[in-house]
Amino acid sequence: MPPNQGRAAGLAAMSELSEAVLAVARHLDTSTVLRTILRSARELVGAEYAALGVPDGAGSFARFLVEGVSDEQWRRIGPLPRQHGMLGVMMQDPHPQRLADITADPRFNWWPAAHPQLRGFLGVPIRDGQEILGALFLGNTDPDGVGEGECFTQEDEAVLEILAAHAAIALTHARLYERERELAITTERARLARELHDAVAQKLFALRLTVQAAQSLIETEPTRAREQLAQVGALATEAATELSTAVGELRAPDLAGDGLAETLRKQVAVVDRAHAAHGGPRVAFRCCPPPHLPPTHDQVVLRVAQEALHNALRHAHAQRIDLSLCAISEQDAEAEHFPGGARLVVRDDGVGFDAGTSGRGLGLVSMRERADSVGGRLTVRAKPGEGTVIELEVPGGRG
Numbered sequence: 001m002p003p004n005q006g007r008a009a010g011l012a013a014m015s016e017l018s019e020a021v022l023a024v025a026r027h028l029d030t031s032t033v034l035r036t037i038l039r040s041a042r043e044l045v046g047a048e049y050a051a052l053g054v055p056d057g058a059g060s061f062a063r064f065l066v067e068g069v070s071d072e073q074w075r076r077i078g079p080l081p082r083q084h085g086m087l088g089v090m091m092q093d094p095h096p097q098r099l100a101d102i103t104a105d106p107r108f109n110w111w112p113a114a115h116p117q118l119r120g121f122l123g124v125p126i127r128d129g130q131e132i133l134g135a136l137f138l139g140n141t142d143p144d145g146v147g148e149g150e151c152f153t154q155e156d157e158a159v160l161e162i163l164a165a166h167a168a169i170a171l172t173h174a175r176l177y178e179r180e181r182e183l184a185i186t187t188e189r190a191r192l193a194r195e196l197h198d199a200v201a202q203k204l205f206a207l208r209l210t211v212q213a214a215q216s217l218i219e220t221e222p223t224r225a226r227e228q229l230a231q232v233g234a235l236a237t238e239a240a241t242e243l244s245t246a247v248g249e250l251r252a253p254d255l256a257g258d259g260l261a262e263t264l265r266k267q268v269a270v271v272d273r274a275h276a277a278h279g280g281p282r283v284a285f286r287c288c289p290p291p292h293l294p295p296t297h298d299q300v301v302l303r304v305a306q307e308a309l310h311n312a313l314r315h316a317h318a319q320r321i322d323l324s325l326c327a328i329s330e331q332d333a334e335a336e337h338f339p340g341g342a343r344l345v346v347r348d349d350g351v352g353f354d355a356g357t358s359g360r361g362l363g364l365v366s367m368r369e370r371a372d373s374v375g376g377r378l379t380v381r382a383k384p385g386e387g388t389v390i391e392l393e394v395p396g397g398r399g
Contacts, residue, residue, distance in 0.1 A: 031372045033170040034065055041136055041163050042067045045156045048140035049116055052126075054133065054171065055091050056296070059083050063134070063373055069116065076114035085109030090123045090135035096161065097123040100151040102139075116140075122152040124160040126167045133171045136164050177366065207235040260298045260342075261290040261325055264305055268323055271309065281318045281348070283309070291327035291342035297394050300370045301325070301344050304378070308346035308390040311363045316350025316388060323347075328393070338376070340396025347389045355382040367392070 034052055042050035049068040056062035060082050066074060083091050089107050090097065099105055102121035111117075118139035126134040138160065141152055214228035255263055268285035276282055293301070305323060312321045328341045364380060367390070371378040376394035 030170050030174040031063075031065075031369050034063070034167060037163050037167050037170070038065050038067050038136070041138060041160055044159050044163075045122070045138055045152065046141060047122070047138035047152075049118065049138070051137040051139075052167065053087065053090075053135055053137070054126075055083065062296075073114060073116075077112050078114070086121065086123065087135075087137075090125060090137070091132060094125050094127060094130065094132060096125070096157050097121065098152050098157055120151050122156055122160060124157065124164045126164045126171065128168050128172055133168055136160055136167065174369070203235060207232060210235060255295070255298050255302060259290070260293065260301060261287040263302060264323065264325060267306070268309075271313070275313065281313070281316075281321050281350075283321045284323070286322070286324045288324070288326050291325065291396075292340075293342055293394065293396060297342070297374050297376075297396075300374050300376065301342060301392060301394060304367045304370050304390075304392045305344055305346060307363050307367050312346065312348040312350065312388065316348045316352075318348035318350030318387070321346070321348045328396075338393050338395045341376075341394050342396075344392040345389065346391075347387065349387045352382045352384050352386045352388050354384060355380050 038050050038052045041047070047068075050066070052063070052065045053061045054063040069077075082088075085108055086097065086102060086105070088109075099121040101119045102108055103119070116139065120139065120141045122138040124136050125132050126136060138152065138156070141156075210228055210232050214225045214232065217225035217228065258266070265285050265287070268283050272283035274280075305325075309321065309323065312318055322345075324343075324345045324347075326343050328338050328343055364378075368378045370376075371392055371394065374394050376392060379391040379393075380388070381391070382388040
């Protein structure tokens with residue numbers, strides 16, 4: 001290669017690497033960072049295929065991004081891969097794997113019929129210390145993947161290790177934010193518990209006063225005393241019901257037991273009661289009809305609903321917040337994109353904001369990442385003074 005061409009190629013490679021590194025430094029949402037790193041890895045090394053997997057802790061993957069595979073081919077490949085064969089090795093072994101022919105390795109298992117045929121394979125773990133957060137994979141070093149003696153080099157491995165280190169930073173940032181968000185939710189639940197306790201305490205105080213009034217009337221006005229005692233019974237029933245409901249609904253969500261719609265209904269009910277008792281916004285939930293989603297999709301919809309509701313309560317200064325959850329029917333205009341899926345809408349009549357300039361807040365970034373993780377779509381419609389609408393659409397199966 002002539003010197004000028006060599007320098008140009010080197011500058012191009014440095015530019016790709018710089019873009020991947022800066023994506024982490026700019027704190028872009030995790031999916032964007034990982035996608036940039038994956039694309040850079042494929043282009044820097046000159047691989048035909050690239051993939052990045054993040055395990056879900058249950059033998060599959062919470063994220064699995066690919067480059068070099070068309071949407072149609074990805075659809076024909078089928079569900080997200082399990083951690084078997086070399087994928088399983090990468091989730092357990094902290095060392096890079098560089099193979100001239102992956103199919104000749106005894107640890108190789110199988111591929112679906114529509115899977116690209118690979119020979120050369122390079123995989124590098126994404127690690128935080130000794131913990132494996134995921135892995136970067138590259139396949140085939142020539143356009144056809146059948147070249148003689150095809151193999152990735154030591155230099156390719158070094159480049160991939162650099163990019164894997166930056167992927168680890170992005171995933172660690174995402175973990176830290178998730179922990180902070182969970183802490184915020186726990187704090188909010190504790191606050192709601194205190195407010196509900198105060199509401200029940202007020203009923204018990206009224207109950208005690210009514211009993212005292214009845215006692216003072218027993219001898220002189222027995223008819224009024226009986227009326228007061230009847231009111232005691234009603235107040236006692238209300239207090240017991242309020243306390244029982246509050247305790248039940250402040251428990252951690254039980255998606256598996258209650259289902260998505262019932263879990264959302266319970267959480268909205270307790271939030272509405274707590275805030276309305278102190279002059280806050282009314283919160284309502286509607287479901288029509290309930291969707292049937294995979295557990296991972298249920299979890300995404302629940303988390304987005306919680307995040308959107310939390311943001312509305314904190315920032316919107318709204319009088320009313322409405323949540324709706326509906327299955328996407330075959331007649332729906334979006335059924336082609338989200339077959340058998342679900343649509344969640346969180347709408348408030350609050351102060352709104354400029355969605356064009358304020359869409360990078362951590363809450364919105366987190367919701368977009370969750371939508372992306374299952375192949376869904378998050379839409380934000382907001383204007384100053386006109387409230388906010390958060391709409392999440394997720395498919396019925398693998399996105």
